[in-house]
Amino acid sequence: MASYANSLGKADIVKIKLSSSAKPNPVVLVKGKVLNKKTNEPLEAIIYYYDMDTKAEVGSAVSNPNTGQYNIILQSGKKYSFRANKENFYAINDFLDVSTLNIYTETEKNLYLAPLEVGQTIRLNNIFFDVNKAVLKPHSSEELDRLIVLLKENPKMEIEISGHTDNQGADEYNLTLSQQRVESVLVYLTSKGIPAIRLKGKGHGESKAIASNETEEGRATNRRVDFTILKQ
Numbered sequence: 167m168a169s170y171a172n173s174l175g176k177a178d179i180v181k182i183k184l185s186s187s188a189k190p191n192p193v194v195l196v197k198g199k200v201l202n203k204k205t206n207e208p209l210e211a212i213i214y215y216y217d218m219d220t221k222a223e224v225g226s227a228v229s230n231p232n233t234g235q236y237n238i239i240l241q242s243g244k245k246y247s248f249r250a251n252k253e254n255f256y257a258i259n260d261f262l263d264v265s266t267l268n269i270y271t272e273t274e275k276n277l278y279l280a281p282l283e284v285g286q287t288i289r290l291n292n293i294f295f296d297v298n299k300a301v302l303k304p305h306s307s308e309e310l311d312r313l314i315v316l317l318k319e320n321p322k323m324e325i326e327i328s329g330h331t332d333n334q335g336a337d338e339y340n341l342t343l344s345q346q347r348v349e350s351v352l353v354y355l356t357s358k359g360i361p362a363i364r365l366k367g368k369g370h371g372e373s374k375a376i377a378s379n380e381t382e383e384g385r386a387t388n389r390r391v392d393f394t395i396l397k398q
Contacts, residue, residue, distance in 0.1 A: 199234035208234025215248035255279035300346035332385035345369030
């Protein structure tokens with residue numbers, strides 16, 4: 167702040183140490199680009215972000231049409247999901263857990279939009295399972311419900327759900343676990359009215375890694391569920 171009290175000349179710029187009770191809650195600045203998953207070109211899109219517990223929309227932003235750049239600020243104490251929306255693209259969801267954040271933080275996350283075309287493989291980021299289990303956690307419903315909307319809006323579309331693991335554990339165990347997780351997703355989709363004839367599913371275990379299994383970050387990338395458009 168600026169103060170004229172006992173200043174040297176005119177106003178002085180001073181800082182005041184606040185008590186904990188007077189400090190605002192910390193926030194996280196999320197910044198990145200919205201990109202075409204196939205071409206990596208920047209896209210103009212609307213970014214929506216949600217409280218993962220209540221599923222309520224918290225806010226929105228628009229990415230720069232020339233650079234794809236976006237910025238959003240999230241309050242601490244919650245888990246958020248966010249995605250970019252654009253016609254004829256499927257938004258790949260992302261999420262951020264800032265429920266225990268206690269200092270100002272900046273993080274960079276690029277958001278990808280996959281064109282809706284045959285052969286396109288799209289990762290379902292917000293699918294959650296407990297460790298070594300195949301039962302879907304409640305927070306997975308938002309992601310799967312979006313996929314259901316896509317399938318209902320495109321009644322001729324057929325997809326294949328694929329499950330993948332990292333390389334921790336025996337090969338046979340990982341293959342079985344990935345297949346069980348795929349089956350959990352298929353059961354959810356058919357329970358919501360999607361005909362089984364439009365769905366295929368296969369667990370691949372650790373055989374289709376897309377990142378190094380030498381780091382935790384790479385292993386987390388390899389633990390995934392995705393779908394491929396077979397027909398539309």
